Amino acid sequence: MSEQKVVLYDGPAGGWGALRSVGNALLKQDIPLKGAKTLLSANQPDGFDCPGCAWPDRNHASTFEFCENGAKAVAAEATARRTTAEFFAQHTVTELATQSDFYLEDQGRLTEPMVYDAASDKYLPIAWDDAFALIAKHLNALPDPNQAIFYTSGRASNEAAFLYQLFVREYGTNNFPDCSNMCHEPSGSGMRESVGVGKGTVTLDDFELAEAIFIFGQNPGTNHPRMLGELRQAAKRGARIVSINPLRERGLERFADPQDKLQMATMGDSPISTHYFQLRIGGDFAFVKGMMKHLVELQDAGEDVLDHAFIAEHTIGVEAMLADLRAESWALLESECGLGAEHIRAAAEVYRQAKSVIACWGMGITQHQNSVATIQMITNLLLMRGNIGRPGAGPCPVRGHSNVQGDRTMGIWEKPPVALLDNLQKVFGFTPPQAHGFDTVESIQAMLDGRGKVFFALGGNFAAATPDTVLTWKALRNCDLTVHVTTKLNRSHIVHGKAALILPCLGRTEIDMQASGAQGVTVEDSMSMVHISVGINPPASAQLLSEPAIVARLAAATLAGRSQTPWLWLLEDYSRIRDKIEAVFPDFKDFNARVKVPGGFRLRNTASERVWNTESKKAVFKTHQVPTGTPLQRARERKGDAIVFALMTTRSHDQYNTTIYGADDRYRGVYGQRRVVFAHADDIRDLGMKDGDWIDFHTVWDDGEERRADGFKLVTYNIPRGCLAAYYPETNPLVPLSSVAANAGTPTSKCIPVLLTAHQRA
Known part of the structure; x- marks a missing residue:
C-alpha cells in the first residue's frame, strides 16, 4: 500500500498512467513475462475473453483489445501466488476475519477444495467427490427445495450458467439470486415494459453513426475503459457527448488512448464530453422529464420536433404522456434535479438537433428507488424522436461483469418466462418448478428468518457485494451450509454457515481439458454479441475443476437415480452443452457453427428491428410523476x-x-x-x-x-x-x-x- 495522501489529478484518463498501472499490476503478481503474453491473447479469435467488464470488442483481432481494468483482472487471475492447504493450516478463520479484503485476495489462486472444521476454526482439504457428496446430503435432506438458494456471478460462462439453471430447476427451485439483482435489474424491468426487450438495442457500429451520445450515471474511465475509445472516436468526428453525473469524472472529460502511438508520443489527449451536467444524486428522472417538457413546448409553439410517423405507427400512450409533460412544473423539476431550466433546455437542444442519439447509463441510474421509472423516461425520450430501431440510435445500458447479460439469457432468473420452462420440459423430460424464486434481497431475508438453509454461490463475493452488511453476514452465518465456487479467497469464505466449502475453479485464462480435449466457453457482452473464449495458460493447480465440471458433477451426485440428464456425458464435450442450449433457446440456432466465426454472432434484438414484444405489440410511452415521499x-x-x-x-x-x-x-x-x-x-x-x-x-x-x-x-x-x-x-x-x-x-x-x-x- 502507498502513502496516504490526496492530491489534485489534472491529467487525462488513460495515457501513460494507465500503462504504468498495467505494468505495476503485472509486477505485483510476479508474472511480468507470462502476464504480457497472456494479455496479447485477450479478446483474440483463438484466445480468451477478458474476465473484466462486459463492454464489447471491436473485432477480436487486435493485440491491444484490453484496457487497464482488463489487464488488472488478467494479472490477478494469472498470478504466480497460491493459497494452499498450508496457508489455511497456519490461519484460523477468526484470524483471517481481521484481514482486509485486499489481503485475502492478494494471497493468490486457491489450489484445492477445502471444508470448514469448526473444532479447529480452520479450513481443511477435502476430496472433490466427498465435497459433492456433502452438498448433495444437505440438499437432499431439505424438506423443501425452496430452502436452498443458488447465487450466480456475472463471470460464469454460458455453458456453466445453462447447466446450473438446469440442475437447480431439476432439483426443484427457481431461487436464483444473481448479480443482475444488484445492478441492472431495473434496466430489464423498465425496458421490457416499454419496448419488449430487456437489453440495449445498439451495437458498436451505432457509435460510429450517432450524432449525440448521452451518458447517464456512469463512469466509463474506471468501470469500462474500453468504452472511452469509442467515445474518443465519436468526439473526434464531431458527435456531441453529454455527460449527466453528480461527480466530475476524468474519464468523461479527457482521454489519452494508450493504443494511439502519436497521442502517447506527444503526451496529447482528446476531450470527451461537449456538455457536462452535475445534477444532484437522484435527479436524473427530473432532468430527463425536463428535457421532454422542453421538446413538447417547442412542438406546441409550432416547431415540429417529434417523429409523428414513428409515434403513430409504433407506439401507444403518447397523449397521456404529453398531457402530463404540459402540466409539469418547471420549478419542481429544477428543485429535484438541482439544475436550472436553462441547463435542462441546453441538454434538450443537443438532443433535438441530433438526427441519431444513443443513451447510455450505468448503476448511477439503476440503484435508486425510482430507477425503473427513470429508465422508462430515458426510453420515452428516445421514442419521442424515433431514436430506437435505426442506425446510430438506441438505448445502451452498460452492464458490468463480463457475462452478466449472458447468464440471464441462459435462464439465471428467479422469474423464469413460461416459454423457458416449457422448453426445458420438452428437451429434458422433467417438470420445472413454476413459482417465482428469491432475488438477492429476498434471499438474504429468507436466510435471516430460517427459510433459507443452504447457500451455494457460483462465483462472486456475496458477503461483500450485498447491502446491509451486518444483516447479510448474520443471514449467511444462519445457514446450515454455505458453498462458494471461486478462484481466490474472499470475504464470503470467511463469513460462512455452520458447515462451509470452498470449491476452486479454473479461470477464463486457463486451459480447460475435458475428455474430448481442450474446451472453449462462450459469453455474451452488453451488445448481445456471443463469442467463444479459450484459455491458454496451464491451470494454477492440477486439482482445479472448470465451472461446468463442478456443476455437472454436483448435479450427478445430487440427482442420482432421478434425473434423465446425462450430466457427465455433456461434460465431456462442451459442444454437447451448446447443442442443448440451441434446443432450448431458438435464437441460438446453429450455435456451434456460428460461434466458430471470429467475433461470434449477435443474438436477435427485436426492438432494434422495431418489432415490439409488448402486450400491445407497440412501444409504450410510460407516464410517471416526479417521485415524492422518497x-x-x-x-x-x-x-x-x-x-x-x-x-x-x-x-x-x-x-x-x-x-x-x-x-x-x-x-x-x-x-x-x-x-x-x-x-x-x-x-x-x-x-x-x-x-x-x-x-x-x-x-x-x-x-x-x-x-x-x-x-x-x-x-x-x-x-x-x-x-x-x-x-x-x-x-x-x-x-x-x-x-x-x-x-x-x-x-x-x-x-x-x-x-x-x-x-x-x-
Whole structure:
C-alpha cells in the first residue's frame, strides 16, 4: 500500500498512467513475462475473453483489445501466488476475519477444495467427490427445495450458467439470486415494459453513426475503459457527448488512448464530453422529464420536433404522456434535479438537433428507488424522436461483469418466462418448478428468518457485494451450509454457515481439458454479441475443476437415480452443452457453427428491428410523476434542522466490483487509502469541519436498526451540495435491506440518507 495522501489529478484518463498501472499490476503478481503474453491473447479469435467488464470488442483481432481494468483482472487471475492447504493450516478463520479484503485476495489462486472444521476454526482439504457428496446430503435432506438458494456471478460462462439453471430447476427451485439483482435489474424491468426487450438495442457500429451520445450515471474511465475509445472516436468526428453525473469524472472529460502511438508520443489527449451536467444524486428522472417538457413546448409553439410517423405507427400512450409533460412544473423539476431550466433546455437542444442519439447509463441510474421509472423516461425520450430501431440510435445500458447479460439469457432468473420452462420440459423430460424464486434481497431475508438453509454461490463475493452488511453476514452465518465456487479467497469464505466449502475453479485464462480435449466457453457482452473464449495458460493447480465440471458433477451426485440428464456425458464435450442450449433457446440456432466465426454472432434484438414484444405489440410511452415521499425526503423531514446527506457508493479506480487491486484512486487523486468521503467544500464548512477531518456515517431509516460505518476522512471534491460519495464495500453497511428499487428489487446504493458526526479516533 502507498502513502496516504490526496492530491489534485489534472491529467487525462488513460495515457501513460494507465500503462504504468498495467505494468505495476503485472509486477505485483510476479508474472511480468507470462502476464504480457497472456494479455496479447485477450479478446483474440483463438484466445480468451477478458474476465473484466462486459463492454464489447471491436473485432477480436487486435493485440491491444484490453484496457487497464482488463489487464488488472488478467494479472490477478494469472498470478504466480497460491493459497494452499498450508496457508489455511497456519490461519484460523477468526484470524483471517481481521484481514482486509485486499489481503485475502492478494494471497493468490486457491489450489484445492477445502471444508470448514469448526473444532479447529480452520479450513481443511477435502476430496472433490466427498465435497459433492456433502452438498448433495444437505440438499437432499431439505424438506423443501425452496430452502436452498443458488447465487450466480456475472463471470460464469454460458455453458456453466445453462447447466446450473438446469440442475437447480431439476432439483426443484427457481431461487436464483444473481448479480443482475444488484445492478441492472431495473434496466430489464423498465425496458421490457416499454419496448419488449430487456437489453440495449445498439451495437458498436451505432457509435460510429450517432450524432449525440448521452451518458447517464456512469463512469466509463474506471468501470469500462474500453468504452472511452469509442467515445474518443465519436468526439473526434464531431458527435456531441453529454455527460449527466453528480461527480466530475476524468474519464468523461479527457482521454489519452494508450493504443494511439502519436497521442502517447506527444503526451496529447482528446476531450470527451461537449456538455457536462452535475445534477444532484437522484435527479436524473427530473432532468430527463425536463428535457421532454422542453421538446413538447417547442412542438406546441409550432416547431415540429417529434417523429409523428414513428409515434403513430409504433407506439401507444403518447397523449397521456404529453398531457402530463404540459402540466409539469418547471420549478419542481429544477428543485429535484438541482439544475436550472436553462441547463435542462441546453441538454434538450443537443438532443433535438441530433438526427441519431444513443443513451447510455450505468448503476448511477439503476440503484435508486425510482430507477425503473427513470429508465422508462430515458426510453420515452428516445421514442419521442424515433431514436430506437435505426442506425446510430438506441438505448445502451452498460452492464458490468463480463457475462452478466449472458447468464440471464441462459435462464439465471428467479422469474423464469413460461416459454423457458416449457422448453426445458420438452428437451429434458422433467417438470420445472413454476413459482417465482428469491432475488438477492429476498434471499438474504429468507436466510435471516430460517427459510433459507443452504447457500451455494457460483462465483462472486456475496458477503461483500450485498447491502446491509451486518444483516447479510448474520443471514449467511444462519445457514446450515454455505458453498462458494471461486478462484481466490474472499470475504464470503470467511463469513460462512455452520458447515462451509470452498470449491476452486479454473479461470477464463486457463486451459480447460475435458475428455474430448481442450474446451472453449462462450459469453455474451452488453451488445448481445456471443463469442467463444479459450484459455491458454496451464491451470494454477492440477486439482482445479472448470465451472461446468463442478456443476455437472454436483448435479450427478445430487440427482442420482432421478434425473434423465446425462450430466457427465455433456461434460465431456462442451459442444454437447451448446447443442442443448440451441434446443432450448431458438435464437441460438446453429450455435456451434456460428460461434466458430471470429467475433461470434449477435443474438436477435427485436426492438432494434422495431418489432415490439409488448402486450400491445407497440412501444409504450410510460407516464410517471416526479417521485415524492422518497427515503431521502422522509429522512430530511424527520431530522428537521440536521443536515441529511444523500450518499452514493462508488468504485475506486483500483478496484473492480468487490475486488480490490490496491488503495489508490488515481483520477480522484486519492492514494494509499479507501476510507474517504467526497464532499462539497461548503457542506464541510457548514458541518463545522474541515478537509481531512474524520467522520462516522449514520443511516437515517425507520426500522429500528442502527446502521453505521465509522472512520472516514473528509475530502473536498467537486460534487453538488447535499451529496456525498464513498467507496463500497466499505459503505455497504449503510444500505438498508428494505430499501430497493420499485418493481425491480435492486438495493438503492446510490442514494442513502445519512448523517455525519465527528469520529473520535482512539
